[in-house]
Structure formats: structure tokens, C-alpha cells
Amino acid sequence: MTLHTSSPAARTGRLHVVEAREAAVLALRAEAFDRFQRRYRHNPGSQQTMVRALEACARLSSNGDCQAVNYPWELLTDELIVEELWRDVIGPRSRNTALKWATAIRVMLSCCRRVGLLTHEELLRASAFETTDGGKVLKPAGRYLSEESVNALLNACRHGRTGGAAVHIRDHALLAVLASSAVRSVEITGLEVDNFALDEHRLDLTITKGSRPREAWLHPVAIEALEAWLAIRGRAPGPLFVPLSRTGRPMVDRGALSYHQVWKIVRRRAAEAGLGVVTPHDLRRFVITTLLANGHDLLLVCRIAGHVRPETTAAYDRRPAEAQRAAIESLSLRAFQTSRRRDLQD
CATH class of the missing domain: 1.10.443.10 (Intergrase catalytic core)
Incomplete structure (x- = not known):
């Protein structure tokens, strides 16, 4: 599943004039991402892990067009988009990775609600995706040493x-x-x-x-x-x-x-x-x-x-x-x- 969410300039190579409404939305997305990072500010290791998870979701689901800071997370209120994201992007990963990515998305959606990109009802709908069947169960890593x-x-x-x-x-x-x-x-x-x-x-x-x-x-x-x-x-x-x-x-x-x-x-x-x-x-x-x-x-x-x-x-x-x-x-x-x-x- 690929969301073509980049600007026309990124897709056509031509100069793109950012409209005031689009600029406002981009600013809110950046503010939400800043909140996401500050959510884990007390643990640098967890912050790095969760930011990487969010970046991977944004990059893979947009075919490299978006980063976490400008990805349209507010569009995940669409059940079909969420289902395809879970099936095509997150699902093929290991079980632990899938759960980690799902957690990162839910936290980011909450941050979007805080800055006004989502209403409370939209947040509940966007966060309602099931994770019980996602991810591959892999054999334990490593080897036995006597x-x-x-x-x-x-x-x-x-x-x-x-x-x-x-x-x-x-x-x-x-x-x-x-x-x-x-x-x-x-x-x-x-x-x-x-x-x-x-x-x-x-x-x-x-x-x-x-x-x-x-x-x-x-x-x-x-x-x-x-x-x-x-x-x-x-x-x-x-x-x-x-x-x-x-x-x-x-x-x-x-x-x-x-x-x-x-x-x-x-x-x-x-x-x-x-x-x-x-x-x-x-x-x-x-x-x-x-x-x-x-x-x-x-x-x-x-x-x-x-x-x-x-x-x-x-x-x-x-x-x-x-x-x-x-x-x-x-x-x-x-x-x-x-x-x-x-x-x-x-």
C-alpha cells in the first residue's frame, strides 16, 4: 500500500507554491511530531527506538515520499487505509516489531489530537485497529552455547x-x-x-x-x-x-x-x-x-x-x-x- 502524500513538487519536479491552509497543516504535523519526541525525552534509548519506528512507517507507506514529521497521520481515520497499512506495511514484520510500530502510531495519533489535527472521536476511530493477528512469529534469535x-x-x-x-x-x-x-x-x-x-x-x-x-x-x-x-x-x-x-x-x-x-x-x-x-x-x-x-x-x-x-x-x-x-x-x-x-x- 502506497499513499502518495508528497507535494506536487516532489512528484513532478516543478516549483510548488504552498498555500496557507497546507502550510498550517504542515505546521500542525510538525508540532505533533515534536510532541511525540518529547513524550520519550526522559529515555533517549526509547525515544530513538520509537522515532525510528514512526519514520519507518511513514517512509514505507508513502513509498519514500514522506517522513514522520510531514506524514498525514490524520488520514488514518479511514478504516481502509489503516487496514492496508497494517496488512502491507506492518504485518510482514516480526510480531515484536509490528507491536512496536503500532504503539508508535497510536502515540502519534494522540499527539495529533493534542494539536487539533484530530477530534476525540476521530482519535478513537483511528486507534481502534486490531493488533492481535499482526506480525510474524519468528523463531528465537541467537544460538545455544554450552x-x-x-x-x-x-x-x-x-x-x-x-x-x-x-x-x-x-x-x-x-x-x-x-x-x-x-x-x-x-x-x-x-x-x-x-x-x-x-x-x-x-x-x-x-x-x-x-x-x-x-x-x-x-x-x-x-x-x-x-x-x-x-x-x-x-x-x-x-x-x-x-x-x-x-x-x-x-x-x-x-x-x-x-x-x-x-x-x-x-x-x-x-x-x-x-x-x-x-x-x-x-x-x-x-x-x-x-x-x-x-x-x-x-x-x-x-x-x-x-x-x-x-x-x-x-x-x-x-x-x-x-x-x-x-x-x-x-x-x-x-x-x-x-x-x-x-x-x-x-
């Missing part, structure tokens, strides 16, 4: 083919933290030296998803690896994980490793360990899955992972079918035994 696989990954850091001694020590510390604390990539790239409490085996995470500072705890192997890395990096204030020069000199002045650099390190070491494709988030899944498999309480693991809801933590469980089968077989059920004679009489 403890043997993670240990092979850590071993590849210390004895890998690429990089010198300093690179090996840094990579080993980086992956040991990822594999023992369940931190996200954005959280590990935001770590400072001052965030590391050696005596308490703790990391103080200040840059987190949702902007909620929290604590992360480290395995003794990660503590030992970090001590070895700090002996090379030094304890001067600044990012904990930094790039290295060709000679192995820590380049603290260059800032922290980026997410892409962390991703490349994990992928390279996984290839050397013969594990195929592994992402930083797979190590987060490993921690959560292993803690659950070891019998730790779901709420405790939820706090360790920094999740708001236990349902999110449970969705990370990647234990294979063998573990699920073994769990069922562990039930204490007694077999019902009868004699052959009684069976024949019955």
Missing part, C-alpha cells in the same frame, strides 16, 4: 593466531566479562576503569538499556583476566576496554572500543575456536541459560540480567530439547502394574 563452547572461546583468546600478547590479554578479559556478567554490548563499551570494584567482584553499570544504573557481578576467572588487562592498560581514568596500537600500546586517548569492534573480536575468536558465528549477545544468553539450568531462581536471574520483567528473562532460555526431555523424565511417576489375568478379565 560451557564447553564458551571455554573454547576463552581459550582462543589466550592462544589465538591473531594479535600479540596484549591483544590476547585484552580479548580474554573482554570475553570473560561478557561470559560471566550477562552485560550487554552497549553496557560493556560504556565501562570506565572507576566502574570496576575489584575487592567486591563488581561492575557498576552507568550506561545501560533503559538508563537504569545497575550492578553486575564477575566470576573469579573474569577478575583474574581483568587484573591482567589492567596491568597492561594501567589504571588511569578512562574507558576500561580500549583499542591497541600495532605495538600493543593501549590507546586510552582514542576512547572505548565501539560495539562494532567488540562484535568483530567475538566473531574472530569464535572462528578460531571453530564455533561458527557467535555474537556478543549470545554470551549474555549463555549466562542466563546456564544460571537457569543450574537451578537459580528466575527472579534472581532477572535481576542479574537487568530485566524489568521475568518473562523477558525466561525468553532467553536456550536449553536444547535434550535438557527439556531430561527434565520431564525426572518427574517421580509410578508405573501402574496389573497382572496378566486381571487384564484378560477386564
